[in-house]
């Protein structure tokens with residue numbers, strides 16, 4: 001692989017530098033409020049964000065067509081189809097763009113939530129609309145790895161049996177909830193085409209065919225992320241005619257999607273959800289929750305204790321061309337747009353509280369995502385040290401994974417990471433640099449050593465296509481070791497012990 005030779009020469013000097021170099025280059029230009037990523041960072045510290053109906057969707061988009069790809073994906077927060085690196089949105093990191101460094105992109109660690117889908121949570125009183133999925137074929141099969149047994153290619157087809165008496169209290173339709181909708185599948189294909197345009201055509205990083213020696217794919221054990229991977233990877237490599245390995249860990253101990261057992265994780269969540277601040281947000285939304293509970297027969301702890309289920313149900317509808325639900329008992333009572341927007345704002349507030357704002361967020365992140373954060377940190381380090389020959393890893397996961405990862409990175413405000421929300425860790429190898437970094441180098445004690453090399457590794461973190469805004473500025477150009485330190489702050493020393501205690 002092409003970087004191995006230079007690496008061999010650079011590993012040692014760069015190791016010497018990384019400890020002494022403490023500069024974190026961040027973009028501190030004031031936020032004018034007009035940039036397309038402003039919709040990602042609402043005032044989530046305030047309960048009034050939830051209760052003030054004037055906030056509406058806070059610039060976000062919560063609707064998408066049923067059976068077509070999302071027409072316009074700009075940089076705006078879009079719950080149904082989050083923006084991603086695309087030719088319209090992608091910019092080189094500012095020092096590279098401004099010419100103060102000459103640098104090459106050598107590796108991308110990409111992770112994303114699956115595309116838009118039907119809901120997990122069917123209204124307890126039953127649904128008044130049918131969901132159609134007969135336009136999507138979910139394929140699956142098993143073959144012997146040596147190809148001696150070629151299976152019949154099969155797809156699943158969900159049907160309804162009119163004799164099944166439970167349909168009325170459930171939902172009448174042809175979906176296997178929470179499966180991807182056709183719109184989700186098409187959005188996935190588009191996501192992949194855009195990734196190719198940026199990291200293939202423009203940056204020349206991705207190989208023209210998926211050579212498994214230097215690209216790697218992983219998913220959670222959920223059929224959703226598997227389905228998403230097959231659509232996105234088809235977008236990246238439209239003409240590839242082989243099959244590809246999608247790596248998974250065993251579901252019961254998976255390091256993503258809360259796979260490994262961790263009783264203390266749920267205990268900690270109960271503590272987090274009993275603070276005064278948490279209770280204030282529940283009190284502020286009591287009327288709304290009571291009204292919805294009566295309308296949809298949903299006065300149950302799982303529907304009332306957080307906004308997860310109502311938000312999931314309403315998003316599933318609006319993001320796939322359906323309308324908001326009405327009561328089955330009294331069709332004149334319906335969830336209104338303002339109700340849905342209040343539910344979505346409350347959902348945003350909760351996500352920010354869980355992964356960012358509460359006092360125990362770091363501990364909660366460790367118990368949930370610490371092992372996956374460690375995998376990322378180790379992989380990035382192996383890339384820097386030249387011990388891993390790879391240009392691209394892509395992991396298909398869930399909102400419940402992206403939340404803690406963004407929390408660990410120090411995101412300024414965390415809105416609920418929408419469908420196909422994504423994070424790209426870009427590793428850049430600096431060939432030559434002038435300007436501010438030189439000043440730092442010259443004033444440091446090991447100036448002489450530093451002068452012998454122009455090399456350094458930097459990382460840029462994009463969240464849904466934009467450099468991630470953190471409390472310390474944008475992660476547009478961060479010394480490699482700084483980023484690893486930040487990730488390692490959330491890597492547990494003894495996760496087995498922490499989880500059982």
Ligand SMILES: *[C@@H]1O[C@H](CO)[C@@H](O)[C@H](O)[C@H]1NC(C)=O
Pocket residue numbers: 130167168172
């Ligand atoms: C489901 O929908 C079909 C037609 O779309 C209708 O004929 C049937 O009665 C419905 N079943 C129930 C249980 O609502």
Ligand SMILES: *[C@@H]1O[C@H](CO)[C@@H](O)[C@H](O)[C@H]1NC(C)=O
Pocket residue numbers: 290291293294299
């Ligand atoms: C929900 O159930 C609780 C406990 O049974 C009850 O106190 C409360 O009034 C109910 N709320 C609504 C809106 O029915």
